[in-house]
Amino acid sequence: MRHFLTTEDWSQAELQALLDDARALKQSPQNERLRGRRCALLFFNPSLRTRTSFQVGIADLGGHSVVLDAAGTWPLEVEPGAVMDGEAEEHVAEAARVLSTYVDLIAIRAFPKFENWSREREDPILAGFVKHATVPIINMETIVHPCQELAMLMALQERHGDLAGKKLCLTWTYHPKPLNTAVANSALLAATKMGMDVTLLCPSKEYILDEKFMRAGERFAAEHGRGVTVTHDIAEAYEGADAVYAKSWGRLDQIGLPMADRMTPENLKYFIVDEEKMALTNDATFSHCLPMRRNIKATDAVVDGPNSLIIQEAENRLHVQKAVLSALIGR
């Protein structure tokens, strides 16, 4: 039995096989690979895009999905041995074991709460399900977002072909709130695994991603003789890039502070992806996981330009997830 928790657990060849299958499913979307299979989609955070693409994908393969909206309503205990006299009415030990008797696969979205990063970086809810469930588990975004990674890689391969040696500019952008780092972590992991040269552009060292993802990215890059560069210099980052991936995220050193103290200063709005910056690149493609604030993260001209992959990447979520589902529980 295998899970899809992070691409770190999957080799480049295995990921490529998923991407190849996703391309086949894009051409021929409906079959019976999941006939009789039931999947629980468990959301501890809201979702529209992920929910829709999973539900449609499972139906396309002849399976059945149940959406469980646990956002705010199902505080789960994850600590072994806990005396449960607080908020939590249920322990993950029971939740995971019972769901495993109802369904053939559990997909989970559980963002960190950004209250205590030293604990949250261990992905405790996902880890709890992995420990106790007896069916395969898919990560629908926790501290990484591996389905988004595959969708990104698929879109990049569709445009660029082989990604080895291509330069990715992974740029932080402004957003008033301190967002989850998961997509940025994932873009770094996915790109380096495929042999891309990655430049991480962010306003200052406080915005650098957790070292466990930085080290993993460096390790993957090194396996291809590539590297990961961190810079705060916009021109350096965009210069010669083949692909620009934009995302906002919050500072890890501010986790746990009151939200009012964690809002991103407006003077960082100049990180917006615009035509001037894109002109520095090697005619780079542009992408961003959605949703995306227009004219804050990127200008309309970039978003609606011919090199924008945002819709294609979002569409690819459907195809890559079907490939993952097939790999884990397909007939």
Place this chain on the structure above:
Amino acid sequence: MRHFLTTEDWSQAELQALLDDARALKQSPQNERLRGRRCALLFFNPSLRTRTSFQVGIADLGGHSVVLDAAGTWPLEVEPGAVMDGEAEEHVAEAARVLSTYVDLIAIRAFPKFENWSREREDPILAGFVKHATVPIINMETIVHPCQELAMLMALQERHGDLAGKKLCLTWTYHPKPLNTAVANSALLAATKMGMDVTLLCPSKEYILDEKFMRAGERFAAEHGRGVTVTHDIAEAYEGADAVYAKSWGRLDQIGLPMADRMTPENLKYFIVDEEKMALTNDATFSHCLPMRRNIKATDAVVDGPNSLIIQEAENRLHVQKAVLSALIGR
């Protein structure tokens, strides 16, 4: 590619074809017309009846539906060129294009917020999806409610046969809150399109519907040599009516005021549909879209009487929606 946004876009013959198919589907409810088709049901406002009838109807035709509950959780930007530094995290341009890659049809419920009618009467969310989506769209109630119209017409035809020349009394009724005008607008459009004589009964001129719907109704009526009469005289409105349709709605001139200033005065409760008023009619049928407050909108005697069509009209939602789905994306 065709949408079902308002019956104004559909000719009388086309609407009749939908109604005829709905009657056939009422007899023989299950088939494979939507085999392999996926439909997103996007609710910006709560729904139980519409949601159930669409989900059941799509399943009856062999299709798959995904319910997206955006009520309060997904503020969408609809203005082109907006700098999105406010509440909205996503632009309708992306929402519509991405959903179009996941599904074959998008159905949308998006009530006006009744904050700014001059903008809201242009139905901006629905219009945004129409502009950007690449799949057919169904209106599940915005500023009109065309599915309710078809259900009403079907129930009236089942009882009255040909509706041409029949008199409809469309009566405002009391409700403490200023409700959406959509169903009233729609009842006017549908009835006049089928050649009914419509009398709109309301407490005063401030309750008259938006002139764009009044003018459309008059135009449709004129095509059949009929008319639309506005009256504040209860006896005149009920006199000789073949059908009474009841609905409450708020005053357009109060939109934007604080809610406390927009509550309907209790001294208008006398608009309730009761046996005394119904006795003035030509043994009229009674209907109301549901939900309906008993003994506020209409008395139990009327609601439960032999001429009440409320359950039949609600049931017909299922059948007419299946006819619309078949027309737009059926095999």
Place this chain on the structure above:
Amino acid sequence: MRHFLTTEDWSQAELQALLDDARALKQSPQNERLRGRRCALLFFNPSLRTRTSFQVGIADLGGHSVVLDAAGTWPLEVEPGAVMDGEAEEHVAEAARVLSTYVDLIAIRAFPKFENWSREREDPILAGFVKHATVPIINMETIVHPCQELAMLMALQERHGDLAGKKLCLTWTYHPKPLNTAVANSALLAATKMGMDVTLLCPSKEYILDEKFMRAGERFAAEHGRGVTVTHDIAEAYEGADAVYAKSWGRLDQIGLPMADRMTPENLKYFIVDEEKMALTNDATFSHCLPMRRNIKATDAVVDGPNSLIIQEAENRLHVQKAVLSALIGR
């Protein structure tokens, strides 16, 4: 047409037939018994386990389910003749009749609000649907929880075989909030119907269950020459028990008081099911409907021990509900 509202309406032989079918479905879970059938799952209170097991079960049998989340959003009027000028926008007369035109079965969860037990003990929402609906109805937990009863009986039979003459210790346990009595009522009804000797253990006479369930349990027990014993003595209750069923519930005499006055005193935590108490039994099995607070209701050692049936009982919800669905609307 038959409903599944309470096991009181079903004979021991009929319940055993459901349990026998559930065992067969546990071996062979998927078939076409509900092909073309549509079921509405109507939740006035949150649910994850019940929702999942019903949705999966209906899909396993080839049927289609629609989940209607009415929690907090759909105040229904249930009194005949009500002048509906309060919160409720719809009367159960319309809700039940309309849903009956859309689906072939309605399943309902509607907990008492514990504001007025003399009215709530008549189960007014469920009774309203029974009165007005024209399709079969399943109780998904109101003042009793008959699906949980069947799951409990199935798990007990799987371990103990014939239950006649076996001793069940039904023990109250601490929980800070005054919970619904439904599962306790149901455990009493189910066990006595199968001929078990039941000992109800609770802190004091104020915790004894509603007399209508106590009397029914005594009547069922008497039909087998058994009895129902009430005790506040822990040793007496556990002594020689073959099965221990744990559950917390609130005092009926405190219903209607402010919640702050209804919290369970912490000095009753000693009712926790632990190894010391279990050592008094006849190697009893342990069960509890889920969710369950670990180390509050029962210790980890008991919960994770070899005699714990909690996961098996939860799994059985799926199987017994499929048997009930088949009995009511199966082909």
